[in-house]
Amino acid sequence: MTALLTVADAHVSYGKVEAVRSVSLEVRPGEIVTIVGANGAGKTTLLNAIMGVLPLQGTVSFAGTNLGPLDIEDRVSAGLSLVPEHRELFxxxxxxxxxxxxxxxxxxxxxxxxxxxxxxxxxxxxxxxxxxxxxxxxxxxxxxxxxxxMGQPKLLMLDEPSLGLAPRIVADIFKIIADLKQAGVAVLLVEQNAQAALQIADRAYVMELGEFVLSGAAKDIAADQRVIASYLGFQHEEAAAS
Incomplete structure (x- = not known):
């Protein structure tokens, strides 16, 4: 299936500090893809660069269109939308x-x-x-x-949607994210709650220090011993015991 979003060899810098380097990913229509990693790994930076909030070196294409020349409003019009970490409501x-x-x-x-x-x-x-x-x-x-x-996006990017929420509310939010897939909306999900993200995602990328160190089917990433040790840990043990 042709990818809806393709990012190729992306680099994003803050001055002389390179926060994201050599990152490539894709999201297909109707797919949930998650990026998991520790705080400060570069996940939010990458989403902001895809949305056009930050300058990006590399290539970003969406629905066959190069997003490089487009401003944020035009990216929204093309069907790309971002829910930022701090929500930014009025x-x-x-x-x-x-x-x-x-x-x-x-x-x-x-x-x-x-x-x-x-x-x-x-x-x-x-x-x-x-x-x-x-x-x-x-x-x-x-x-x-x-x-x-409300803008009827083809791809919704979510930055830490569970941050600061009670466990019961987190479960509601993730159910809604899964429902979006059924409604035909692709989702690119950035989450520190790796266990919840990997349960609903089709594919996953693991980000460390600005780079992807693992990628593949979400179920395979969730079973990877390095991911269990670094990102699942006690949560994984609880799930296995229940």
Whole structure:
């Protein structure tokens, strides 16, 4: 199957410090791909560079189009969307107003997008008039994902969606990510919670110090002794015992 997103020999630097080097990856249509690794490995940097927030040396193509010359808005219009780690919601605007902003490039389809987002996140519909800043952490994460989905992306990039959330809410978020695949949305997922990410992903990349050190089917990565020792550890032992 032809890849939806292809990154080839990517390098990303902050001044003289090279945070990502010689990274290549691909995401196919309708696929969940995860990048796991420790904090500071370069995962967030890579997502921001793919989205156009940071300059990238190398090649990034999406749906057959070279993204190099495109700004962030044009990448969104092409069907690429990013939910950043810190969500970046408008706290003094309502849930519905935040969602409306996500449809700014496709206002004609906004009604259909609202219907789709509220079906995925019924809690947002219940709180549609509530200010975003008054939502719980889990609800804010749902709103950030919903806002990104309002643009009807072909590929949704998620940066640490479970960060700071209670285990029960994390389970809800990962179920929704799995549901996105069933709805035909490809997902590129960056996560420190390797166990949860590998359970729902089709394929995985392991990132260390700005480079991919392992890649393959998620089930194979989850069974790799190096990954178990470095990223699963106690969580893996608990799962095996249960």
């Amino acid at each position: 706290a003094t605007m309502s849930v519905e107003e935040n969602l409306q902003l996500g449809a700014f490039r496709n206002a004609a389809a906004a009604a259909r997008s609202f219907e789709r987002v509220y079906a995925l996140f019924p809690r947002l519909q219940e709180r549609r008039a509530q200010l975003a800043g008054t939502l719980s952490g889990g609800e804010q994460q749902m709103l950030a994902m919903g806002r990104a989905l």
